[in-house]
Amino acid sequence: MLTTSIPSLLLFGAAVVLGQMASPSGLGDSAEALAKQPSAPPPGVPSQMEDCDPDRVGFELITGFVLSAPNNVLESIPGTLMLSDCLESCQANESCYAVNYETGLCVLFSTNxxxxxxxxxxxxxxxxxxxxxxxxxxxxxxxxxWCVDRVQNYRLASHVKGHQVVNSRQECMELCLGETEFSCRSANYNNATGDCELSDMDRITLAGTNAFQPTKEFDYMENNCIEEPTKLCEFKKLTGRILKTVDSVFQDVGSLEECRELCLNSPYRCHSYDYGDTGEMVCRLSHHSRATLVDIQEPFLDVPEAATYELSSCYNVSIDCRSGDMVARIQTSKVFDGKIYAKGSPNSCVQDVNNSLEFELHMGYDDLECNVRKNGLGRYVNDVVIQHHDKIVTSSDLGLAVTCQYDLTNKSVTNEVDLGIHGDIEPSMSEEVTVDSPNVAMRITDRNGDDIMSSAEVGDPLALKFEIIDKNSPYEIFVRELVAMDGVDSSEIVLIDSRGCPTDHFIMGPIYKSAQTGKVLLSHFDAFKFPSSDIVQFRALVTPCMPTCEPIQCDQEESTGELRSVVSFGKRRRRRSISNESTSSAREDLLLVQSIQITDKFGFENETNPSPSNSAGTSNGGETAFMPSGSDAGICVNMAGIMILGIVFVIAQVAIFTIWSLLWQKKRIDHKLAADNMSFNVSIPSGLNSKHSDSLSKLYTSGYAHSRRF
Incomplete structure (x- = not known):
């Protein structure tokens, strides 16, 4: 805050101007030069102003200059807090041809x-x-x-739209004010050659560039009559500085927001304001900002506790509801270089904008790429994003929900009523709001979608549940690119492809809506795991859509080899390469990740999962060794189990060999061959009977088979 109150600051400014009027040396002119100033306007000029239609009177401003003509002072009006009041006083006085204005003082002159x-x-x-x-x-x-701001010895060096040689600076000014083929925002006039250059840009629209340059013999004139956007405006805070001279001072302003509204609704192009820094509840407005004060030496007063709020940019958004499409038209106060696109289709329904103040996006009702949605009878909606950067979304970007409403109700008509439709259908409603994406959760549950599962065994019936947290959200969702990954070596398997269809119906079924609500999607599967880890991680891309999501038809192969069509809630992205799709998804889709621990059913009580470093470990006294194989993968073997199995196998083989030897000796004693009673296709010497064959069969179905089962 300034320690000086606003009245004392105004009186200080008045003293400076009066001092300049009283002291020729203070104005930088000699007394001799001032003595040569005419006491009355030259012949002919006064009669021109006296005969001028009041509707043709206009003021041009030059900031940072003062008219030193004390012999032609008509009136000094101290305490003037509005530049507009000073100009009105001059316009009401037929003898007034120019004014000097500082905050708190207005001086009228009979010359210019x-x-x-x-x-x-x-x-x-x-x-x-x-x-x-x-x-x-x-x-x-x-x-x-006022209608024109003039800067001497400066020129806007680009964006020339028209060129003509004229006789005077005022004639060049009039060409710009009367231009109808384009919006003339400024003009350059060469005082030596008479060249007049008209441009559709000015210092504000090209702020931050080097287009505004000092150039001798030129006068730069800026059109203050141009219409600028006044909606969706953003102001940036300039800390520690306030302007020394402003255009308007308002007292008893209740808040900073009220001061901001005064700036946006001022009778001139207001580009900055400050509040409460020159007095309590004092709001000061100016048509100047840093972009328009490059030719002024030290225009700001340094006050650490103060702040000036400069207008960064404004956007006017209008919706043209036509018979076959809706058109979002954007007008901005600063050159825009970026893109505008439908939120759900940033690559297929997009318009690139290159250094323009006006741009638009056409969205056809029958264009699937633009994703215009019907929401009720005669109501069409879509989400539009205005993105400044070519590739990323920043905090400066805008999200808009646009709506077209058509009156399709029945009406009673009588004779002589013209029912023909001429041109496009007029809109009955347009809306502009910011839309946020929904919060979506992915959980692993039982088949009913109720109990959340943190662990399971291979083969357990489970379900993946995708749910919008906000029950009142206008969105629904679809799922694609569902991938299962392990927790060790990043092995992965695609369960739902980019179209939204299952890749293997025996592992993961199609995604379907819950019977209770459209905000929940479910997909059934039997628990599975990767060989190298008990942890299975699911990753999916979830895309919101409004008001409903259309399912996709997928072909499912039956066990008989026949194909059957099933419905899955995914959606195929058209006209998009894989690389573009991944880039777009990172911007518009929700990436969800969920994990579950799944154990197998092999019954190895002492089995231990290998660590990520593939090192050996022990558990419950059992010994586990990692055995390398010919490939990068390894086989985890329980050594104690192998030793026990080997001993049992050897004992079984010895028993079989002993029994076989006894039977063979007995058969050799028996001289009677019973080959036709043999039950097995083996070469056996003669002399065996059928009962011994039965014994051999029992051997294979008892001990040997038992040992194999073990």
Whole structure:
């Protein structure tokens, strides 16, 4: 806050100007030069202003200059807090041709800088003065307080839209004010050659560039009558500085927000304001900002506790609801270089914008790529994003929900009523709001979607549940690119492909809506795991859509080899390469991750999962060794189990060999061959009977088989 109250600050400014008027040396002119100033306007000029239609009177401003003509002072009005009031006082006085204005003082003159050559000089510190000259124009100016800002010896060096040689600076000014083929925002006039350059840009729209350059013999003129956007405006805070001279001072303003609204609704193009820094509840407005004060020396007063709020950019959004499409038209106050696109289709329904102040996006009702949704009878909605950067979304970007409403209700008509439709259907409603994406959770549950599972065994019936947390959300969701990964060596398997269809119906079924609500999706599967880890991690891309999501038809192969069509809630992205799709998904889709621990059913009580480093470990006294194989993968073997199994196998083999030897000796004693009673296709010597064959069969179905089962 300044320690000086606002009245004392205003009186200080008034003293400076009056001192300049009283002291020729303070104005930078000699007394001899001032003595040569005419006491009355030259012949012919006054009669031109006297005969001028009041509707043709317009003011041009030069900031940082003061008219030094004390013999032509008509009136000094101290305590003037509004530049517009000072200009109105001059316009009401037929003898007034120019004014000097500082915050708190207005001085009226009976001459101007064109009449009194050399009388216009740079204003002195610590404040700067605004000089305004009254002109009789050939075209009708706007109803704003002034129509032109002029900067001497400066030129806008680009974006020239028209060129013509004229006889005077005022004629060049009138060409810009009367231009109808394009919006003329500024003009350059060469005082030596008479060249007049018209442009559709100005210092504000090209702020941050080097287009505005000092150039001798040129006058830069900026059209204050141009219409600028006043909605969706963003102001940036400039800490520690306030302007020395402002255009308007309002007292008893209740809040910073009220001061901001005064700026946006001012009778001129307001580009900055400060609040409460020059007095309690004092709001000061100015048509200047850092972009328009590059030619002024030290225009700001350094006050650590103060702040100036400068207008960064504004956007006017309008929706044109036509018979076959909706068109979002954007007008901005600063050159825009980026893109505008439908939120659900950033690559297929997009318009690239290159250094433009006006741009638009067409979204056809029958264009699937633009994803226009029907929401009720005659109501169509879509989400639009205005993105400044070409690749990433930043905090400066805007999200808009646009709506077209058509009246399709029945109506009673009588004769002589023209029912023909001429041109496009007029819109009955348009809306502009910001839309946030829904919060979505992925959980592993039982088949009913109720109990959340943190662990399971291979083969357990489970389900993946995708749910929108906010029950009142207008969105629904679809799922694609569902991948299962292990927790060790990043092995993965695709369960739901990019189209939204299952890749293997024996592992993961199609995704379907819950019977209770459309906000929940489920997919059944039997628990499975990877060989190298008990942890299975699921990763999926979930995309919101509004008001409903359309399912996709997938082909499922039956065990007989026949194909059967099933419905899955995924959606195929058209006209998009895989690389583009992944880039887009990171921007518009929700990436969900969930894990579960799944154990197998092999019954190895002492089995221990290998660590990520593939090192050996022990558990419950059992010994586990990692045995390398020919490939990068390894086989985990329980050594104690192998030793026991080997001993049992050897004992079984010895028993079988002993029994076989006894039977063979007995058969050799028996001289009677019973080959036709043999039950097995083996070569056996003669002399065996059928009962011994039965014994051999029992051997294979008892001990041997038992040992194999073990």
């Amino acid at each position: 800088a064109d009449m009194a050559t050399g009388a216009l000089t740079k204003s002195q510190f610590p404040v700067y003065t605004i000089y305004a000259q009254k002109n009789c124009l050939a075209v009708k100016p706007c109803e704003r307080s």
